[in-house]
Amino acid sequence: MPDLIKRFLPFISLILLCLIVAVVEPRFLSPGNLASVARQTTVITIMAMGMTMVMVSGGIDLSVGSLLALAGCCGALVMTNKGNSLGIILAGIAVCIAVGLAGGLINGIAVTRLKIPPFIVTLGALGIYRGIALVITDGNGIVNLPENFGKLAEGTLIGIPVPLLIVVVIALIVHFLLTSTQPGRYCYAIGSNVEAARYAGIRVSRYQILFYCILGGLTGLAGAIETARLVTGVPTSGEGYELNVIAAVVIGGGSLSGGQGTVVGTLIGSLIMGVLSNGANLLGISPFIQKIVIGTVIVLAVTFDEFQRRKFEIAE
Amino acid sequence: MPMPQTALEMRGISKSFAGNTVLTDVTLSAAAGQVLALLGENGAGKSTLMKILAGVHQPDAGEIVIDGQVVKLQSPVDSLHYGVAMIYQELSLAPHLTVAENIFLGREPVSSLGIINQRALNERAANLLTEYGFKLDPRARVSQLSTAKRQLVEITRAIVEAKKVVVMDEPTSSLTSHEVEDLFRLIRDLKARGLAVIYISHRLEELDEIADQVTILRDGRAVYSGQWGSISTDEVIRHMAGRELKEIFPPRNAKIGDVKLRVSNLSRPPKFDNISFQAHAGEVVGIAGLAGAGRTELVEAIYGTQPATDGEINVLGHSVHQAVPHHSVANGLSLLTEDRKRTGLCLNLSLATNLTLANVKALLKGGLLQAKSETTAATDYISKLHIRPPSPTKTVGRMSGGNQQKVLLGRWLFAQTKVFLLDEPTRGVDVAARAEIYREINELAEAGAAIVMVSSDLPELLGMADRILVMRRGHLVAELNAKQTSQEEVLKYAAVED
Numbered sequence: 001m002p003d004l005i006k007r008f009l010p011f012i013s014l015i016l017l018c019l020i021v022a023v024v025e026p027r028f029l030s031p032g033n034l035a036s037v038a039r040q041t042t043v044i045t046i047m048a049m050g051m052t053m054v055m056v057s058g059g060i061d062l063s064v065g066s067l068l069a070l071a072g073c074c075g076a077l078v079m080t081n082k083g084n085s086l087g088i089i090l091a092g093i094a095v096c097i098a099v100g101l102a103g104g105l106i107n108g109i110a111v112t113r114l115k116i117p118p119f120i121v122t123l124g125a126l127g128i129y130r131g132i133a134l135v136i137t138d139g140n141g142i143v144n145l146p147e148n149f150g151k152l153a154e155g156t157l158i159g160i161p162v163p164l165l166i167v168v169v170i171a172l173i174v175h176f177l178l179t180s181t182q183p184g185r186y187c188y189a190i191g192s193n194v195e196a197a198r199y200a201g202i203r204v205s206r207y208q209i210l211f212y213c214i215l216g217g218l219t220g221l222a223g224a225i226e227t228a229r230l231v232t233g234v235p236t237s238g239e240g241y242e243l244n245v246i247a248a249v250v251i252g253g254g255s256l257s258g259g260q261g262t263v264v265g266t267l268i269g270s271l272i273m274g275v276l277s278n279g280a281n282l283l284g285i286s287p288f289i290q291k292i293v294i295g296t297v298i299v300l301a302v303t304f305d306e307f308q309r310r311k312f313e314i315a316e
Numbered sequence: 317m318p319m320p321q322t323a324l325e326m327r328g329i330s331k332s333f334a335g336n337t338v339l340t341d342v343t344l345s346a347a348a349g350q351v352l353a354l355l356g357e358n359g360a361g362k363s364t365l366m367k368i369l370a371g372v373h374q375p376d377a378g379e380i381v382i383d384g385q386v387v388k389l390q391s392p393v394d395s396l397h398y399g400v401a402m403i404y405q406e407l408s409l410a411p412h413l414t415v416a417e418n419i420f421l422g423r424e425p426v427s428s429l430g431i432i433n434q435r436a437l438n439e440r441a442a443n444l445l446t447e448y449g450f451k452l453d454p455r456a457r458v459s460q461l462s463t464a465k466r467q468l469v470e471i472t473r474a475i476v477e478a479k480k481v482v483v484m485d486e487p488t489s490s491l492t493s494h495e496v497e498d499l500f501r502l503i504r505d506l507k508a509r510g511l512a513v514i515y516i517s518h519r520l521e522e523l524d525e526i527a528d529q530v531t532i533l534r535d536g537r538a539v540y541s542g543q544w545g546s547i548s549t550d551e552v553i554r555h556m557a558g559r560e561l562k563e564i565f566p567p568r569n570a571k572i573g574d575v576k577l578r579v580s581n582l583s584r585p586p587k588f589d590n591i592s593f594q595a596h597a598g599e600v601v602g603i604a605g606l607a608g609a610g611r612t613e614l615v616e617a618i619y620g621t622q623p624a625t626d627g628e629i630n631v632l633g634h635s636v637h638q639a640v641p642h643h644s645v646a647n648g649l650s651l652l653t654e655d656r657k658r659t660g661l662c663l664n665l666s667l668a669t670n671l672t673l674a675n676v677k678a679l680l681k682g683g684l685l686q687a688k689s690e691t692t693a694a695t696d697y698i699s700k701l702h703i704r705p706p707s708p709t710k711t712v713g714r715m716s717g718g719n720q721q722k723v724l725l726g727r728w729l730f731a732q733t734k735v736f737l738l739d740e741p742t743r744g745v746d747v748a749a750r751a752e753i754y755r756e757i758n759e760l761a762e763a764g765a766a767i768v769m770v771s772s773d774l775p776e777l778l779g780m781a782d783r784i785l786v787m788r789r790g791h792l793v794a795e796l797n798a799k800q801t802s803q804e805e806v807l808k809y810a811a812v813e814d
Contacts, residue, residue, distance in 0.1 A: 180685045182676050189673055192662035199621055199659045200674045200727065201645035259664050 009304075010252050010268045017272060021279035028282060035161060039153070041274035042163035043068070043229075044241065045267065046222040048248035049174040050104075050215030052266045055249050056178065057211045058191035058258025059118040061107060063125035064219045065241035069234065070133040071099040071223035076142035076233025084146040092149065096224035097217050103129060104216015108209030126242070133235040142233030153229035163225055170218065175263035177214075183207055191258025240291075244273055247298045255305055273297075322384075323348040323512035324369075324400075324481050329378035331364055338364045339536045341378070346481060346512035346529070351503060353523045353544060354516045356533035357556055357718065357746030362516050365533070366483050369514075370402045371395035382480060399479030403471050403487055409458045416441030416454035419473045444472055448505075449498045464491050464607040471499065475506065482506060483514045488522060489743060492606040492772075493807060500526055520549055521775065532556055553747055564751055565779030568758040572782070573597030576766035577649070577735045579618060582627030587613040588790040591627070595735065595766040600757065602781030602798060603770045604806050610790040611770045612654055615737040618768075619651035620644050621659075631735055645674055650728040654739035654770070656717075660724045663713030667703070668694035670712045670723050674731040697726035702752055718749030725756060736760060738769045742776060754780060774803045786810050 021028045028034075047064050054061050075096035082088045103125070110121045155162045178184040186207050190197045198204050227233050252269030254261030273294060280290050324346045331339040339361045346352040356362045367373045369380065371389035379386050382398045389395045395402075409418050416438045417424070425436045441454035450468045458466060467487060474482060484503075488496045503526050506513055517523060523530075527544035532555040540547070540555045547555075577595040582588070588610035595601045605611045617624035620639030629636050631647045644650070653659040661670055668690050672679055679689045694708035701722040705715070712723060721741070728736060738757070742750045757780060761767055771777050777784055778798055786794040786809040794809040 181683065182680060182685070185669070185673075185676050185685060188665060188669070189662050192665050193658075195659045196662050197673075198641060199651065199653050201642040201731075202673075203642050259662065 007253070010265055010272065013251075014268050014272050014275070017275050017279070021275060021282070025279065025282045028279065033278070033282070035164075037271075037274045037278045038164045038167075039161055040278065041270050042161075042167050043222045043226050044244045044248060044273065045167050045270040046170055046218050046225070047215070047241065047245045048252075048266045048270050049170050049263060050211075050218035051245050051249050052252075052254055052261050052263060053174065053178065053187055053211045054118075054215045055246075055254045055256070056191045056258060056261040057187045057208060058194060059111060059208060059211065060122065060246065060256070061104075061125075061212065061215055062119065062122040062242045062246075063103065063107060063129055064215070064245055065238035066126045066129035066133065067100060067103040067216065067219045068223040068226060068238035068241060069236065070103065070129045071096040071220040072227035072237060073133045073137050073142060073233040073235050074099045075224055076145055076227050077136065079145050079149060080142050080233070081144045082146070084148055086148070089146050089149050089152075092146075093152070093221075093224045096227070097220040100220020100223060101213055101217045104213040104219070105209065107216065108212030111212065112205035112208050130235075130239075137233065137235045139235060141230075141235070143231075145227070145231055145233070149228050150231050151228070153225050166221070166225070170221075171263055171267055174214075178263060183210060187211060188259055191255075191260070193259070243291075243294065243298070247294055247301070248273055250298055250301045250305070253305075256302060260305075321348045322346070323382070324514075325381040326365070326369065327379050327381065329365065329368060329375045329380075331368060331373060331375050337536060339368075339375075342533065342536070342538045344531050344538060344541070346514055348480075348510045348512050349507050350528040351507060351513040351515050351526050353527035353530040354514055354533070355520075355530060355552065355556055357716070357748060360533040360556070360746075361536040362533055363485065366402065366485060366514070366516070369395065369400060369481075369483060396477055400481045400483070401474040401478035403467075403474045403482070403484045409466055409469060409473075411457075411459035413458060414438075414454065415445075415452055415456050415458060415461075415469050418458055418469055419444065419454075419476060421473070423476075441472075444476065448472060448475070448502050450495075462608050464495060467491060468495065471502070475502070478506075478511060481512045481514065483516070485516045486744065487515075488517065488519065492608075492811075494606075494811065496522065519773070520552060556747060564747070564754065565776075566751070566755050566758055568600075568761055570598035570758070570761040570764075572599050573764060576632055577618070577768065578630040580628045580630070582614070582617060582624045582629065584613060584617055584622070584624045584626075586790060588617070588787070591787075591792050593785055593792065593795075595768050597734075597764045597766055598761050599783070600761055600767045600769055600781045602777035602784040603768065603787060604774065604777055604784050605787035605810050607772065608789075609787040609810065611787050612739055613790075614787070615651060615739050615768065615770055618644075619649060619737055621651065645731060645733065648732075648734040649737070650674070650731060650733035650735070651737040652724055652728060652739060652741055654743060656720055656724055661712050661720055664711060666708065667698070667710045667712050667715070667723055668708035671697055671726045672730055674727050678730070693730055697730060700729075701726050701756060716746075718745040721745050721753065722749060725753060729756075729760075734764070735766045736768070738767060740771055741769060742771070742773065774806055777806070778803065 051061065075092040078095045079088055079092035107122055107125055111118045151162060153163055157165055178187060186197065186202050189202060190204055190207060194204060226237055230237065248270035249261055249266050250256065251272055252265030254266060276293060277290050322345055326342065326344045329339055329342045342365060354362055364373065368375050371391045371394045374390065380389060387398055410421065419441050420437055424432045426432055438454045445452050445454065450472065452465060452468055458469060471487060487499060491499065503513055515527065523544065530542060530544045531538055532540040532552065534556060574597055575594045576597050580592050582591045591614055603611050613622060616622040618629055618639060620641045623638040629639055631649045634647045657663065671694050672690055679685050691708050698706045703719050703722045712720060741753055757767060769781060781798040784796045784798050784801060784806060785792055786806055788810055796806065
């Protein structure tokens with residue numbers, strides 16, 4: 001029974017939240033507004049997909065906000081003042097993803113080789129990646145990007161916003177990875193009990209690095225979309241995103257101690273945060289207060305998770 | 317002899333968790349100055365009953381009477397207040413504190429300024445340890461002690477607190493036979509001081525030495541209470557299992573074949589040094605020794621979870637100097653770990669996931685996991701090993717110890733390895749599950765597998781092994797024919813210095 005409540009709680013919360021916001025502010029349900037909720041949440045959602053893998057495997061990555069900025073700036077540096085050709089745009093996006101992958105790889109190697117808690121490794125990386133982004137841009141935004149690059153964030157394909165399509169494709173891939181492949185199976189096993197996974201003959205480090213790389217690559221892609229949205233490479237972009245990304249996973253039922261989490265849950269978690277922030281905007285609530293709300297929601301979600309776990313341990 | 321006074325009575329205790337009934341109308345009575353053996357298979361409800369006595373859980377129905385007074389135990393503090401002390405099977409010490417600090421945790425001798433008097437603390441601890449005959453340094457940090465030594469600290473701490481009732485939950489599971497003797501002397505001492513001792517154990521042999529009364533639980537009900545010795549061991553087992561257990565150690569009809577595992581000069585000083593032996597197809601090689609003799613370290617080095625520093629391991633013709641777990645599995649060697657919760661199971665994942673974990677490849681088709689193959693594999697081993705409950709989706713952490721152990725054994729059966737290192741394969745496993753594990757080991761041997769079995773349970777080694785290797789302080793000191801040796805001879809090699 002508690003399992004069932006736990007499984008559906010995020011979903012029920014999302015529906016309730018939508019109902020409340022829609023009743024208080026009917027404009028919420030207009031197609032234009034719903035599309036903007038989707039657009040606003042894509043960057044966070046894409047990173048949250050990767051974070052789901054990392055957190056299910058028992059890790060965490062605090063550096064995603066900084067890495068997003070670094071990847072976006074590197075991509076922007078490649079594209080700036082180079083005209084508007086598709087080749088340049090693709091090269092820029094590829095650089096974003098490559099930088100993200102490299103950042104994830106470094107995080108993964110540091111976590112597995114230095115045997116330092118991922119919280120600390122990626123807290124350091126948070127500072128380092130942000131610093132590099134500021135150094136290579138000298139603290140200034142990179143402008144004069146290809147005009148068509150903006151379509152990555154604002155364009156539509158067959159009437160659907162492009163970033164939404166990207167989210168759907170990535171969610172499907174990650175869901176599939178987690179539920180139907182060997183790395184996905186190992187992801188849950190490593191997060192549930194890393195020693196047991198090692199004793200079962202799983203090459204734990206190799207898979208942990210893989211999960212950080214996937215998160216890094218997705219963060220790079222998110223960096224490309226964020227840069228496209230701003231049509232500028234901004235070295236200070238993505239600040240505090242790690243909070244929203246981790247919150248999306250945790251609200252969606254992912255566990256900070258690993259072994260639990262699903263793509264569907266994270267999607268719902270991400271939407272809850274998107275609706276919260278959109279609702280607050282519609283109702284004219286200050287974005288500063290939104291941060292307080294998000295922080296509170298994280299603590300509540302983790303408390304609920306811990307409470308469930310304790311009950312489970314006692315029953316055992 | 318006057319009638320012993322009843323120190324503790326638990327009357328009509330019932331308890332359920334989330335609709336799962338764990339205890340039904342259990343009544344139990346422990347007399348002052350006597351040892352009550354509390355028996356039952358894993359999952360029979362012993363631990364829950366004792367957690368109710370400890371104040372960790374509250375009963376749904378029933379009452380607890382201590383010294384003729386009905387008491388409400390809402391928390392462990394209440395239960396200590398009424399003089400009830402617990403020694404848990406799961407160790408609950410603060411690893412970074414010293415032995416003395418752990419013994420007096422919460423009751424440290426303090427000066428008028430509230431400063432802990434470290435010297436008095438260590439002295440008092442030393443006196444206690446000497447009195448009980450435990451060889452422990454009060455200044456030693458608990459994190460550096462072996463499991464057995466930690467158990468002694470735990471026992472000492474509980475006894476300091478106990479005024480009426482001491483509960484010991486499998487206190488001997490990690491102790492050496494010497495330490496067990498010390499413990500039994502201590503228990504007799506506690507009896508003489510008028511305490512009631514509730515003693516939970518799976519080792520029926522040792523109860524003959526100390527038990528006065530017995531209460532047997534099965535499926536959450538008390539099915540027998542009476543004088544220890546008034547019923548036979550077979551009857552005790554029948555009450556526990558609810559059926560007759562013909563033979564604990566079934567006969568084996570295996571042909572000894574080629575060498576499957578050859579270990580040459582394997583070393584990792586100071587844990588073990590220069591160990592060489594072979595295991596053949598169809599053979600069960602037992603490894604005996606006291607706790608700390610290096611047996612677990614040796615099998616972990618062969619498997620690769622704690623690599624050796626020197627020597628060579630040959631598994632089915634593949635030679636390595638330093639084993640690595642995933643290579644070992646690929647070469648056909650597996651290790652059933654001694655600590656299933658820490659290094660064996662992913663407790664929050666399902667039975668099927670845990671069972672197939674070492675051979676996920678077998679579930680892949682075109683790179684994709686086939687849910688159907690997984691369910692089929694799980695169902696096969698559930699029926700082969702009589703795993704209960706027989707549900708592939710059951711969360712493994714919610715199964716009993718014996719069934720968890722069968723899941724782990726099933727994992728290596730499913731991985732199709734040919735050499736099995738079994739480290740304490742029946743620790744904390746109930747009698748019926750034991751018999752099934754023994755039967756399975758025999759089947760493996762008969763099918764041509766080589767089995768190396770580490771065990772602290774000597775009757776088990778004598779009953780199951782063909783040869784017994786004895787380790788002492790990291791050295792292989794004897795190789796005995798299991799059919800011609802005795803517990804005494806094995807112990808002599810394991811314990812006695814040259």
